[in-house]
Amino acid sequence: MSVLVVGSVAVDTIETPFGKVESVLGGSAVYFSLAASLFSRVRLVGVVGEDFPPEYRQLLEGRPIDLDGLTVAHGRTFRWEGVYRGQMNEAETRQVQLNVFEDFRPVVPDAYKDSEFVFLANASPHTQLYVRRQVPAARFVMADTMNLWIKMERPALIELLRNVDALILNDAEARQLSGDDNLLRAARWVCEQGPGCCVIKKAEHGALLMGPEGVFVLPGFPTENVIDPTGAGDSFAGGLMGYAAASGDPTPKVLRKALAYGTVMAAFAIEDFATVGLCGISRRHIEQRLKEFIRATHLT
């Protein structure tokens, strides 16, 4: 079963203590698609400018990623420049040029409208609701969000929560949204607003899944090799949703395993610059990593 993603496609410049890459492929929909496409077919809805490098399009086309929903608009592609320092917990944004992404009103192509698994990458909740209404038959819709929308667009975000099946956000955002410092209560609060499911990402500390069967927690993938955290969250969501879509049914058991696949995909993403860590891997590498992860985190 394929998974639909609506989000940003970007050209990034990233600096970390380990080096710098300029004008490389990035964006939430890209990281998500690269990760998810290792599990199931992906349908991408996004926008780029006329300057979008053809080799970046080819990179995506070389995978099971459908680009019929990728609009080319008049103008330049969304550009982001960021730097990570020290423990690399958070990016410091040096520059953002929204460009063609600023006026993006995502249109889901007719051929995508039967999508059962949908990921609404971080965007204004108004935009996310606009997309949600275009896929009324979807079975499992997960939305991402961020501090800006929690602060500035709270009513629309609460409305969105009544119309999706899962919210994914980081720990600080979960505390901000719920007003509760305890992450379990925060996740439960989110679930009570409408979605039956909430995923809280805790960066190196792993992730928490709250659902109808209670809480499930996994540590982060233990790695000594953190090069560039860009896209970790979207790669995590890609692994999670890609596996869930491939399984066909988002049962609690499937979602638990999906959380582990998300963890593994995030680890691949951060072990090299930008999308490099997600390229050149196969499902065999993923299964091997999952085994390593279970060995390092499960009592036998």
Next chain:
Amino acid sequence: MSVLVVGSVAVDTIETPFGKVESVLGGSAVYFSLAASLFSRVRLVGVVGEDFPPEYRQLLEGRPIDLDGLTVAHGRTFRWEGVYRGQMNEAETRQVQLNVFEDFRPVVPDAYKDSEFVFLANASPHTQLYVRRQVPAARFVMADTMNLWIKMERPALIELLRNVDALILNDAEARQLSGDDNLLRAARWVCEQGPGCCVIKKAEHGALLMGPEGVFVLPGFPTENVIDPTGAGDSFAGGLMGYAAASGDPTPKVLRKALAYGTVMAAFAIEDFATVGLCGISRRHIEQRLKEFIRATHLT
């Protein structure tokens, strides 16, 4: 097999967002002993003043905790007063009166000298080395430490590391000691200084064990009910060392399971004020909690 602990016995006053308790039983050796005594016999070496309430002594005596090593010195018992706010990540110390603890030169009674499992609770590394030399036949010695000693007594701490089998410390301390932001590399660095084993405590995010068989990570026990974090680290160490001592052999497999028991004991400790959460529980409650923990953190 019994476990020997050398550390503080204190009278604490604690305030958290959930209330305040005054002049209650506390101290690293106390939390450790209460947790460890649910798994194996404990031998406690510490010091109290003449003001130490008899009912606190009785509380300890009511468990398999040997108090022959608890000296009563002329003066008052060590007193600590602290407050936790917000996410309760760190205590803000309001007052410390070292009192009789200030000149404490721990003497291991002859009857304890055959102890095979030893926990050197947080103290100056000089004091810890002094104790270490009194139990030359010990098989598994674990030491705790803190930021103060890492900064002020680094050479003695490095010397200590050459003479123990495991170091336990929190994430910030591990980064400070090793000079490495990555916790896996930090733990490996510690192991290379002498101990074959390093345990890094990450508070609500769980714990990491580095040993000859590589890394093992567990998340924290997912709980909505955090009342007072005092003693969580020592209760964790108590569960860990108590289980290891009971098993008789600190193999990698035993230490992994011991990490889980430590996690469970820390959860009991923080769910009520001071030592209350560690009292009134039995091994049956612990096994039940361990099952809950595995259900909430392990893929099946």
